[in-house]
Amino acid sequence: MEKLHRRDFLAQLSLATVAVSVPKHAFSFHSKADAFVEVETTYGRIKGMQNEGVNLFKGIPYGGRISGDRRFRRPAPLEPWTGVRDALQFGAPAIQPPRRNEPAPSEDCLFLNVWTPANDNKKRPVMFYSHGGGFVGGSGAAGGQDGSNLARNFDVVVVETNHRLGLLGFLYLDELGGADYAGSGNMGMLDIAAGLKWVYDNIAQFGGDPNNVMIWGESGGGAKTSCLYAMPEAAPYFNKASIESGPGVRMTTKEIAAETTAMLLKELNIAPKDWRKLLDIPAADLLAMQAKLPFVPPFIEKNKNLGMMRRNYGGFGPVVDGVVLPHHPFDPTAPAISRNKPLLVGWNEDEYAFFAWERKDTEFAKLDFDSLSKKLEPQYGEDTAKIVDTYRKANPDATAPQIFMAISSITMMGLGSVDIAEKKVKQGGAPVYLYNFGYKSEKKIPGTDYPMGTPHAMDISFKFNNEIPPRDGSAPKESFFGGNRPERFTASRHFAELWTTFARTGKPAAKDVPKWPAYNLKTRPTMRIDTTCEVIDDRFSHELAVWRAVGKL
Structure with missing residues (x-):
């Protein structure tokens, strides 16, 4: 592997x-x-x-x-x-x-x-969803x-x-x-903004309120939502937002985007002055060429090495062009244009389990603490020992695979989510609410005895309230990720009710769920969404401290 x-x-x-x-x-x-x-x-x-x-x-x-x-x-x-x-x-x-x-x-x-x-x-409140699939796949x-x-x-x-x-x-x-x-x-982002304008012009005919629109999305859809939150063209047409497992803090710069264009033209043997030849190439051929070039992730790490950024992130995604996207969505600050729009942001506790499943990575489940450090060293170098030691002290009963899962999951989607929440608080405008989704699926990652837990993308069917007993009274089918336990229906109800109440009022709330305080930099409350929901103050405090110390947050 x-x-x-x-x-x-x-x-x-x-x-x-x-x-x-x-x-x-x-x-x-x-x-x-x-x-x-x-x-x-x-x-x-x-x-x-x-x-x-x-x-x-x-x-x-x-x-x-x-x-x-x-x-x-x-x-x-x-x-x-x-x-x-x-x-x-x-x-x-x-x-x-x-x-x-x-x-x-x-x-x-x-x-x-x-x-x-x-x-x-x-x-009625309108919930305008942007699908996942990074910036290259998916549909409505x-x-x-x-x-x-x-x-x-x-x-x-x-x-x-x-x-x-x-x-x-x-x-x-x-x-x-x-x-x-x-x-x-x-x-691609301007298309979504055009969809929002269509909603503004038409949604009253569908029983919706054009002046109460929530934008939301997961993974690549979370990154798209991050961009919409900073786009002047989208600003008149939505009132609140939710960024789920796709914290788009930074997007591609003009310089890197121009290099990607030059790379494409070179691959196609087209001189820059003849770029209009791109208009005549069949879309299927462009798709084949796209597959040969790198992909842009839902968010780009803070990295002063521009050359490395070019190598890693030279693909196709939103561009900070100074006009459509005037600046990075949440760097250096939360966007002033959405200062007064409430925000939800968060991630799933076991994001990496999805990638282990998708990449058929069974080796992580065999790690001991010696091999864990060796696996992490290429990424974290001399900081590896400090990171692993912090996680072991904060989670004394955790196994090496569990430590690897925790580190991989929070660095993928958690650090950016916390960064967004903190910057939104510092802006001093509308509230921001931070969450973790934590319902645990009992299904195993194929080839291992390691449970899926709460993998990336599992939240989709839960927040859409599609984890629900069949309306015809027949036996429930096993959920793709969520497993068989009937408790998942309660977790789905909580998730969906919190989100729809936020869409309606700008404050997330649900029956049998504790009051969810807005995030602040003193108590740092996080809502953990599960069969039983709970507010946890200063969650992952030790872990986040080490990520700050090594410059990742």
């Missing part, structure tokens, strides 16, 4: 989340309709379906053509239609490998889906994130978009293409 360093984990995250975004229980885009529902939008009338008390509208176009001469540019204007357009099947996802139970990917992919309890002009119809149960059980409206990804969404051409290609390095 090759040694897995933090940057290796993160570089794989974009692909890894794609792998889990279509598990066996993914819902089909051929849903059974109890009845049909028609509604007027700003572009024309559409027909959706009613199913078990939820109205679902699939594949609604929110932008025009982005292929041909519109590649790497703002979409063509969306043409209104006459008559009634069917919104009964999910729209094509962005160009990527084919996705199970979904339409074939397409370059023209600007579609969104809406789940609502009723089209009755009631002003991915398994586990069906919005039906949130809409039905918590009286909210759920919206999910497809948007440009990878090379087609984030190729930086500003310096080559001129005014027509301004913002090219952030087209």
Whole structure:
């Protein structure tokens, strides 16, 4: 097994989340309709379906053509239609490998889906979700994130978009293409902002409140949410946010993005002055080329070695271009543009278990404390002994594999989450709430006796309230990650209720859950979400202290 360093984990995250975004229980885009529902939008009338008390509208176009001469540019204007357009099947996802139970990917992919309890002009909170999959995969119809149960059980409206990804969404051409290609390095983010504007203009017809919109997302969707939180173009259209296991503190700089563009042109044997030849290359060929280049993780480490950053992070993701994304989302400070917008941020306790599963890493489960230090030394060098010693003292009963899991998980998603929370507090504006998701799955990582615990991406089905007994009274099926224990239904209810209450009021709360205090720099309260939830003050204090001491936080 090759040694897995933090940057290796993160570089794989974009692909890894794609792998889990279509598990066996993914819902089909051929849903059974109890009845049909028609509604007027700003572009024309559409027909959706009613199913078990939820109205679902699939594949609604929110932008025009982005292929041909519109590649790497703002979409063509969306043409209104006459008559009634069917919104009964999910729209094509962005160009990527084919996705199970979904339409074939397409370059023209600007579609969104809406789940609502009723089209009755009631002003419900709107939960606008950005899917995971890093910046290269996923869709608004991915398994586990069906919005039906949130809409039905918590009286909210759920919206999910497809948007440009990878090379087609984030190729930086500003310096080559001129005014027509301004913002090219952030087209995928501008698509999402356009989806938010569509919500503002139309969601009242779907029973939602355009002035009470929460943006949220997991993994790559958390990084996208971090960017939206700092984007002037998105700012008028949302009121609060949640960043889940994807703390986008920093994004790609213009300099690195320009080098990636130069690398691509060189690989394609295209001179910079002839860059327009990119417009004629089939999208499938660009996808194949994209796979040969590095991937951008959901967040980029603070690293003064620019050369190393170029080697590690020269891929396709949002670009700090000074205009669309004026600065890094949370570096050096929380974005002033969202100062008064409440924020949730946090991570899963056993994030690395997902990557062990995805990478078939069984070796970590065999570690003893001697081999643990040897495994960590290439990444942490002379600080390894200090880090391991701190973790052993803070967790005296932990085994070497458990210490490795704890270190790997907090460095992947925890340190950035804490960084965001601290910077939001220092801003002195709206509150920020820090969480850890901790429900433990009993399922084993294949090839080991090590339990999955709370791996990366397991939160998706829990927070969407999709860990729930079947409505027809049949026996529950095993959850893809969450296992078989019925306690998971309670944890899912807590998670979903906390998030929907936050969407409604700006303060997370739920029945049978302690009051969740806003984060502060004195007591540092963290909500641990589980079958029984608890507020823990100054959690991981010793561990975070050592990460500060070695310059990782």
